[in-house]
């Protein structure tokens with residue numbers, strides 16, 4: 001299997017981390033978003049949305065990080081993606097929440113407070129930061145409360161749900177995410193940061 005990836009991307013990170021955690025052999029092909037390689041005709045044939053990651057398994061092409069994580073984790077029996085329906089539905093619930101809601105707070109904070117400065121695109125837009133901060137607090141309150149009496153998100157063991165929700169926190173420090181009031185999120189995320197697969201996929205520099 002081959003993963004078309006951009007290592008600094010949180011969406012890439014969660015798929016790549018799952019493969020490393022499960023020790024699945026993966027060929028890696030860099031798609032440099034900074035050079036616009038996601039827009040080449042060859043790449044758009046693989047993913048018409050022009051985004052990373054993409055997984056190729058023979059003739060089978062898959063885009064969208066959540067689908068890729070589930071496909072990777074279905075290759076071998078494991079507790080990240082357990083067999084029973086209720087556990088799987090619970091995992092998909094958190095993966096859906098991450099992309100639909102959590103990421104809507106995290107991604108703009110990451111962009112405004114960190115990426116813009118890194119790419120010399122100007123100062124953060126205060127209105128965009130305020131909007132993202134409001135969304136962040138609303139969703140962080142949900143996550144923090146849920147984690148208050150849980151070690152991990154599903155079945156009190158590490159699952160795909162944790163990799164998904166954690167990926168949005170990749171740039172929490174340089175993106176100045178307001179996490180001070182969310183001790184359960186910080187405690188939970190500290191455990192994820194201990195994982196070798198998370199450390200191996202941390203953005204460089």
Ligand SMILES: N[C@@H](CCC(=O)N[C@@H](CS)C(=O)NCC(=O)O)C(=O)O
Pocket residue numbers: 009010011012033038050051052053063064065066099
């Ligand atoms: N929903 C998609 C989002 C993928 C995504 O937004 N990838 C970003 C990097 S984090 C990307 O490739 N952006 C390139 C672009 O939009 O031109 C997924 O989960 O795979």
